[in-house]
Amino acid sequence: MEKQKIVYLDNASSSQMSNEVYREMIDAYGSLYANPASIYKAGRDAENALLSAKTKIAKAIGASADEIVLTSGESESNNLAIKGIARANRNKGNHIITSVIENESVLESCRALEKEGFKVTYIPVDENGVVKYSEIVKAMGPDTILISISVANHEVGTVQPIRAIAELAKANDVIFHTDASYVIGMIDLNVKEIGIDSLSLSASKFNGPMGVGALYVKKGTDLERLIDGDLAEDSYRAGMVNVPAVVAMGKAIEDATLNVEERSKYLKSIRRYFLKKASEAIHNISLNGHPSQRVANNASVSFEGADGEAIAVMLDREGIYVSTSSSAASKNDKPSYVLKAMGKELEVAQSTVRFTFGMSTTREDIDYVVEKLRKIVKKVRSISAIRIYKNKVEL
Amino acid sequence: MAYSDEILNEFFNTENVGVIKGADGVGKVVCPDCGAIMKIYLLTEKDLIKEATYQTYGCVAAIASCQVATKMLIGKTIEEAEKTVNEKAILKALGKVDESKKKFAKMASETVASALKNLSKKSK
Numbered sequence: 001m002e003k004q005k006i007v008y009l010d011n012a013s014s015s016q017m018s019n020e021v022y023r024e025m026i027d028a029y030g031s032l033y034a035n036p037a038s039i040y041k042a043g044r045d046a047e048n049a050l051l052s053a054k055t056k057i058a059k060a061i062g063a064s065a066d067e068i069v070l071t072s073g074e075s076e077s078n079n080l081a082i083k084g085i086a087r088a089n090r091n092k093g094n095h096i097i098t099s100v101i102e103n104e105s106v107l108e109s110c111r112a113l114e115k116e117g118f119k120v121t122y123i124p125v126d127e128n129g130v131v132k133y134s135e136i137v138k139a140m141g142p143d144t145i146l147i148s149i150s151v152a153n154h155e156v157g158t159v160q161p162i163r164a165i166a167e168l169a170k171a172n173d174v175i176f177h178t179d180a181s182y183v184i185g186m187i188d189l190n191v192k193e194i195g196i197d198s199l200s201l202s203a204s205k206f207n208g209p210m211g212v213g214a215l216y217v218k219k220g221t222d223l224e225r226l227i228d229g230d231l232a233e234d235s236y237r238a239g240m241v242n243v244p245a246v247v248a249m250g251k252a253i254e255d256a257t258l259n260v261e262e263r264s265k266y267l268k269s270i271r272r273y274f275l276k277k278a279s280e281a282i283h284n285i286s287l288n289g290h291p292s293q294r295v296a297n298n299a300s301v302s303f304e305g306a307d308g309e310a311i312a313v314m315l316d317r318e319g320i321y322v323s324t325s326s327s328a329a330s331k332n333d334k335p336s337y338v339l340k341a342m343g344k345e346l347e348v349a350q351s352t353v354r355f356t357f358g359m360s361t362t363r364e365d366i367d368y369v370v371e372k373l374r375k376i377v378k379k380v381r382s383i384s385a386i387r388i389y390k391n392k393v394e395l
Numbered sequence: 396m397a398y399s400d401e402i403l404n405e406f407f408n409t410e411n412v413g414v415i416k417g418a419d420g421v422g423k424v425v426c427p428d429c430g431a432i433m434k435i436y437l438l439t440e441k442d443l444i445k446e447a448t449y450q451t452y453g454c455v456a457a458i459a460s461c462q463v464a465t466k467m468l469i470g471k472t473i474e475e476a477e478k479t480v481n482e483k484a485i486l487k488a489l490g491k492v493d494e495s496k497k498k499f500a501k502m503a504s505e506t507v508a509s510a511l512k513n514l515s516k517k518s519k
Contacts, residue, residue, distance in 0.1 A: 307431075309454040313398070313406065335429055346430030347452070383412050383458055385423075385432040385450040 004319040007365045011297055012154060012182055012356035013323055014204040017248065024251045025209060028244035036243060037230070046243045053250030054214075060257040061180070061199060062190030063216050069234055070241045073213035074181040075105035077200030078148075080215055080226050080237070081177045082109040085146050085198065086118055088222035089175065093143035099123045099131045100341045103154050103179055110148075119143070128290040129158035129342050136165060140172055150179040151187060155338040155354060156289030157298025159187070166195035175221060181205050181213075185256030186264045186296045197221050201253075203245070207358075208252030212245040263359060267296035270357045274299055274366045281374040284388050288339060288352060299355045302344075305388035306380035308352045314376040315353075320369050323354050347386065398455055401490030405459035411466060413448040422510030424502055431457045431499070433506040435465065437514060442472045449506075456489070456496035460503035463488045473511060480507050 008016060017025070032049050034042035054065040071077045086096055098110050100122045110120045121139040125131050131149055147169050152159045162178055169176035177198035180189055184206040191199055198221060202213040217223050217236065225231075229238030256263070279285055284304035303311060308324040315322055339349040355369075381388050398406070415436040422435045431453030438446035447468035449461035467480045467488070485500040486492055492500065 305452065307452060307454050307457075310406075310458060313403070313455050317407075350430045350453075383409055383451055385434045385452040 005368060006319045006321070007361070007369055008321050009355045009357060009361065009369065010321050010323050011358040012157075012205065012354065014210060015207045015358055016360070017209060017252070018207050018255065021207060021209075021248050021252045021255065025244050025248035028247040032243045032247065035240060037240070049243055049247050050241065053246045056250035056254045057201075057214050058216070060184070060189075060253045061201075061216055062192050064219075067216055067219055069215045069217060069236045070246055071213045071215055071237065072211050073204065074103065074179065074200055074202035076226075077181075077202070077213050077215040078103060078105040078179055079109050080223070081198045081200060081217070082106060082146065082148055083113060083226060084223040084236070085175050085177065085221065086113050087116075088224040089145045090118075093145040094118045095141055095143040095145060096120045097123060097136055097139050097144060097147045097149075099125060099149055099160075101125050101129060101131070101153050101155070101338045102148065102150055103181070106148055106150070106179060123149075125158075125341050127343050128293075129153050129156045129288070129338065130290060130293070131160050131165075133161055133164055133168075137168065140168070140174070144172065144174050146175045146177060148177040148179070150181075151183045151189070152295040152298075153289070153338060154182050155336060156300040156342070157182070157294040158290040159183075159293045159295060162196070163194055169197075170195050182298075183295050184253060185260060186267060188257075188260045191216055191218070198223075203249035203252055206252055206256040208249040209245045212242055212249050214249070264296040266359065267357055270361050270363070270366065271296065271299050273363055274355065274357070274370070275301075277366060277370040278373060281370050282377050285377075286348075288342070288344070297357045299357075300352060301355065302348045302352045303377050303380075304348070304351060305384045305386040306351055306377050307384070308350060310380045310383070311353050311373070311376055314379065315369075315372060318372045318376075320372060324352065396493050396495075398459075399490035399492065401488065402456060402459045402492070405462040405489070406455045409458060409462055411448050411462055411469075412450065414450065415446055415448050420510045420512075420514035422506045422508065422513060424506045424509060426453070426498070426502055429453070431502065433457065433461055433502055435461065435468075435503075435506045435510040437468065437510050439473065439514060442474065444468050444471050444473065444476055453499065454496070456492065457499040457502065459489060460485055460499040461506070464503040464507050468507065473514065476507070477511055480504065 032046045036046035054068040058065045123135045166176045175197045179200045181202040197218045199216040204210040225236045227238045286302050288300040335349040415438050418436040419439045420437040425432050434450045436448045447465040451458045451461045482501045482504040
């Protein structure tokens with residue numbers, strides 16, 4: 001039987017490790033087994049490996065190794081940053097600013113803080129998913145202690161004006177946190193130059209292993225830890241980290257940030273090719289998010305009259321892996337809160353598929369995907385109670 | 396969340412999709428939460444349901460629910476259909492259904508009820 005072709009286009013959810021990263025991790029599993037907090041040589045070896053990985057992570061974002069806290073990934077980094085900063089700075093104020101389209105780990109952390117008496121302003125976005133800067137300015141007050149806005153949205157890929165937000169935060173002595181999980185290797189980030197006080201990242205989004213991430217916290221920033229216990233390794237997080245996975249994360253971020261411009265250029269060319277081919281083959285489709293101010297690997301596409309999940313399940317059968325909107329939204333039946341916040345109709349939100357390309361995606365892959373997609377969208381539209389004709393929709 | 400084999404089987408075998416021109420009864424239900432739309436068409440002969448088709452704008456579970464419901468309707472008398480083609484029967488036919496997707500079995504049964512209610516007098 002012929003082996004089915006596999007095209008993985010869900011890289012914003014989790015991405016495949018390169019052979020080099022994988023090998024480095026496997027080697028580390030064989031050799032770095034000792035507790036990095038122990039006094040003997042095997043422990044020191046593990047500790048040195050952690051320091052080396054932290055140094056690589058720090059270098060990639062313009063920080064120093066002692067400003068890196070190792071975590072289990074994006075959700076923990078965001079929880080630690082938002083809850084940790086808010087609780088540690090409560091004596092200065094109790095107001096937090098974020099946006100309505102942040103990752104759920106940011107939004108849920110904010111909701112948890114509201115129950116503790118913090119006040120949170122959720123800033124709206126425009127039709128392209130750009131956070132309204134003027135609303136942030138309006139929301140700033142004497143009690144504001146933290147602003148948390150991601151570098152780019154996880155679902156539609158819109159890049160936010162974080163430079164201006166960082167400047168605003170600095171001018172008002174407010175801490176600025178950003179979730180950079182979706183942009184590593186595609187946007188050059190220097191936390192010192194931009195003025196970022198705290199930044200979340202997740203290894204599985206840049207070809208590193210799952211279940212490991214990091215939080216950058218600028219020296220001197222007050223942060224209350226979430227996990228108590230043995231603090232031998234880090235005063236911000238108790239518990240032993242997964243040393244081999246951290247080693248792999250170090251290698252992955254080093255590789256991803258080696259030539260950001262080249263990576264970004266390649267991913268943009270693949271997306272451009274996909275959008276051109278898809279819009280030639282399928283009528284009544286639209287790209288969600290900002291047309292140009294967007295992360296290089298994201299194409300959030302709505303197929304009028306065809307349910308996104310139905311498309312995704314049919315693509316799965318052809319060996320093509322995508323998600324309906326955000327990876328979390330694929331698991332429940334709620335329409336995307338991001339698309340809703342952008343003013344999209346329910347039907348448009350439900351007809352959306354998120355394609356996120358990787359460095360291993362080729363034009364041949366895209367040709368295969370578009371050919372399957374054309375047939376599948378036609379099939380799903382033939383089932384649909386919404387009749388779609390070229391530039392005409394009937395309910 | 397992975398769908399059961401039963402749901403996927405119905406989803407990939409949508410033989411009852413379509414419109415019946417001159418249908419005796421049509422039911423339509425729209426979900427205000429997610430935007431799903433279900434339409435069921437019935438063709439009857441005396442008190443017997445000869446044909447049942449559907450059109451669904453919605454997820455895999457929504458489509459599978461309509462496929463199951465229309466399969467159940469075909470060949471039944473109107474009275475039998477009213478009594479037996481319900482949420483419970485559709486859910487049973489779908490196998491294991493995630494909690495968040497159970498509403499589509501209910502929605503399909505409501506669409507069936509609406510189509511049966513709208514049957515023209517000639518067939519009642």
